[in-house]
Amino acid sequence: MFLMCFSHAPVLFTALASLSLVKADRSSTLSATLPSEGHWGYKTVLVFGDSFGDTGPTYHVIQDAFDERGIPAVVKSTAVSGTSACSWAEKDFGFSLVKAAREEFPDRAQGPDFVWYTLGADDISGSSSLKTCFGEARSDSEAEQCVVTVNRQIVACSELLLDNYFRTFPYSKVLLTGYDAPCESDLCLLTLDRPFDGRYCGLNRTCSNSLAFFWEEIYIRALTSRYKEPSFTGVNLVGTSQVAAGVPGARVGKPVLDQGSPCQWMTLCLHPSYGTPTGRAWGETMWNVFFSRHVEDRTEINV
Numbered sequence: 001m002f003l004m005c006f007s008h009a010p011v012l013f014t015a016l017a018s019l020s021l022v023k024a025d026r027s028s029t030l031s032a033t034l035p036s037e038g039h040w041g042y043k044t045v046l047v048f049g050d051s052f053g054d055t056g057p058t059y060h061v062i063q064d065a066f067d068e069r070g071i072p073a074v075v076k077s078t079a080v081s082g083t084s085a086c087s088w089a090e091k092d093f094g095f096s097l098v099k100a101a102r103e104e105f106p107d108r109a110q111g112p113d114f115v116w117y118t119l120g121a122d123d124i125s126g127s128s129s130l131k132t133c134f135g136e137a138r139s140d141s142e143a144e145q146c147v148v149t150v151n152r153q154i155v156a157c158s159e160l161l162l163d164n165y166f167r168t169f170p171y172s173k174v175l176l177t178g179y180d181a182p183c184e185s186d187l188c189l190l191t192l193d194r195p196f197d198g199r200y201c202g203l204n205r206t207c208s209n210s211l212a213f214f215w216e217e218i219y220i221r222a223l224t225s226r227y228k229e230p231s232f233t234g235v236n237l238v239g240t241s242q243v244a245a246g247v248p249g250a251r252v253g254k255p256v257l258d259q260g261s262p263c264q265w266m267t268l269c270l271h272p273s274y275g276t277p278t279g280r281a282w283g284e285t286m287w288n289v290f291f292s293r294h295v296e297d298r299t300e301i302n303v
Contacts (some may be wrong), residue, residue, distance in 0.1 A: 014177040040273050042072035044297060049088075049118035050098055052179060053079025056271025061283030062116065062291075069287075069297045072115050076104040083118040084126060089157035097161045098168045111169030114291070117162070117176050120219055123198050134200040140207070147215045154184065155222045162227060175290045176223060176234040178216040180272055180282075181209060184260030188269035193279055209257040213238060235289050241265065243270050244281035252285055 066073035133146035239255035272278035
């Protein structure tokens with residue numbers, strides 16, 4: 001199950017509430033080596049959304065990717081664990097993404113250079129109508145139709161946020177990545193992984209992963225059909241953590257569906273852990289598929 005971010009975690013992992021290991025205060029985003037915000041020779045990145053931005057892999061992997069290449073950048077996050085596209089769309093008349101960009105980068109009249117938009121998973125995991133539909137499904141095709149129905153509302157909420165954003169900041173570039181395969185130990189499958197498929201799949205990893213992968217594909221496809229390059233890039237990074245773990249046959253965007261990601265490198269079952277091979281793989285993959293296309297890598301320049 002690739003999806004559910006953090007909204008159902010409290011029932012299990014109160015002992016893991018010390019998320020300070022992976023969640024730093026936003027003020028720590030600006031390191032002493034970065035330029036002051038009054039200087040225009042640096043790139044700006046806003047991370048907006050859910051627990052993939054603040055729990056794992058976190059916005060820090062983007063900052064690290066820029067720092068390692070000697071590119072001055074300021075990465076800021078307004079991501080909040082457990083939040084959904086529709087909960088953000090209900091705020092500020094659909095302008096919550098615009099508001100976050102203005103508040104985090106008030107000196108950038110054209111908005112931040114880039115946005116990592118990470119929303120949708122908690123809409124799925126928190127949908128009571130999806131769980132009811134799964135409970136009535138008698139086949140995988142019926143279960144997929146349940147996902148299609150719920151996805152329409154998720155897409156509508158994301159479109160409200162993104163339409164308002166691009167009307168306000170037409171030169172900013174947005175990245176949508178999807179999520180990743182979780183740890184699929186029996187404990188995770190019975191608890192934090194469970195909310196997505198409403199117990200339709202039980203402990204069947206292939207079933208659960210296939211449904212999750214199906215949702216990510218139709219969600220990203222719907223948004224990339226509306227918003228075009230270079231303003232909007234939608235790529236499915238599911239499988240990145242399996243690649244980092246050396247799972248045979250796994251590729252970025254093409255996970256092995258009968259198993260999950262390495263549990264030792266996942267936080268709260270669902271999130272690639274910052275500072276581990278899975279977290280680093282996410283930062284490098286985002287760089288390779290998106291940021292490198294828009295920013296010159298100074299480590300490749302011969303002096």
